[in-house]
Amino acid sequence: MGHKSGFVNILGNPNVGKSTLMNLLVGERLSVITPKAQTTRHRTMGILSGDDYQIVYSDTPGILNPKYKLQAAMMRSVESALEDADLIIYVTDVVETVSKNEAQLTRILNNEVPKIIVVNKIDLTTQEELEKIVAKWEEMAPGVPILPVSALNRFNTDMLLREVIECLPEGPPYFPKDQLTDRYERFFVSEIIRGKIFETYQKEIPYSVEVEIESFKEEPALTRISAVIYTARDSQKGIIIGHKGSMLKRVGTGARKEIEEFLGKKVFLELYVKVEHEWRDNPRVLKKFGYL
Ligand code: GDP
Ligand code: MG
Numbered sequence: 091m092g093h094k095s096g097f098v099n100i101l102g103n104p105n106v107g108k109s110t111l112m113n114l115l116v117g118e119r120l121s122v123i124t125p126k127a128q129t130t131r132h133r134t135m136g137i138l139s140g141d142d143y144q145i146v147y148s149d150t151p152g153i154l155n156p157k158y159k160l161q162a163a164m165m166r167s168v169e170s171a172l173e174d175a176d177l178i179i180y181v182t183d184v185v186e187t188v189s190k191n192e193a194q195l196t197r198i199l200n201n202e203v204p205k206i207i208v209v210n211k212i213d214l215t216t217q218e219e220l221e222k223i224v225a226k227w228e229e230m231a232p233g234v235p236i237l238p239v240s241a242l243n244r245f246n247t248d249m250l251l252r253e254v255i256e257c258l259p260e261g262p263p264y265f266p267k268d269q270l271t272d273r274y275e276r277f278f279v280s281e282i283i284r285g286k287i288f289e290t291y292q293k294e295i296p297y298s299v300e301v302e303i304e305s306f307k308e309e310p311a312l313t314r315i316s317a318v319i320y321t322a323r324d325s326q327k328g329i330i331i332g333h334k335g336s337m338l339k340r341v342g343t344g345a346r347k348e349i350e351e352f353l354g355k356k357v358f359l360e361l362y363v364k365v366e367h368e369w370r371d372n373p374r375v376l377k378k379f380g381y382l
Pocket of ligand 2: 151
């Protein structure tokens with residue numbers, strides 16, 4: 091048999107485990123995972139190569155009805171993932187109902203591209219309940235393979251990999267076989283900081299923030315990084331910084347450790363907070379942040 095390759099795009103509602111699943115399939119922590127919905131903002135590629143195959147996964151932001159221009163831009167990256175797929179993995183879980191976002195789901199199911207429906211988080215349910223859920227999906231998507239998994243417990247994920255390879259067309263590799271992603275280190279560093287912000291603050295704050303790497307200098311003994319945290323309102327700046335800088339310090343220490351692990355090197359990290367008024371609705375700023 092020849093070499094197989096293709097683009098496998100991971101779609102689904104927010105918080106079903108798309109990023110967890112992609113990281114697991116690729117074997118690297120490429121996408122930020124948090125318990126909060128809408129953590130993933132950009133489409134991010136994760137490439138898995140074997141001797142006779144190359145799978146180019148794309149993790150996408152969850153499907154939602156846009157409120158801000160930012161979210162509209164996030165949805166365009168979901169749209170593009172519908173257009174260039176050789177295979178779509180539609181991720182759902184045992185918590186959400188089959189009818190959530192039905193209109194979007196119908197569009198995806200009507201798309202001619204081959205699909206696999208993955209029912210994630212089966213660790214949270216019983217065999218009996220799971221059978222009912224799978225039956226509902228079979229009714230909703232006749233003929234589409236349905237695979238129950240637990241990304242958390244790595245249950246059935248090897249099976250998913252085999253199924254994906256099975257579905258891919260024959261073709262040459264698209265990327266060098268040792269390449270893991272289409273993004274640069276800087277992107278992942280800013281995502282790690284954003285992930286820490288999601289862990290540290292409540293409510294609106296994580297959703298109102300964008301992180302930009304201002305400088306990234308590699309020195310022999312360490313990497314010097316300075317990053318700006320942009321907020322949408324003046325009032326948020328104080329919350330981010332905290333009393334005598336305590337909150338920002340917490341973000342900085344946590345992020346630095348994770349970045350050191352990611353880069354395999356000592357890191358000196360400086361964080362600044364700036365206000366970019368209502369940036370989520372400002373096309374100029376969205377462009378600067380890489381959304382448009
Ligand atoms: P995404 O928004 O679809 O990318 O979802 P994430 O990958 O960010 O995961 C959302 C939440 O679900 C996180 O708290 C994950 O730890 C959790 N999660 C992912 N997979 C599983 C699973 O198989 N079982 C359970 N119980 N939780 C999971
Ligand atoms: Mg995600």
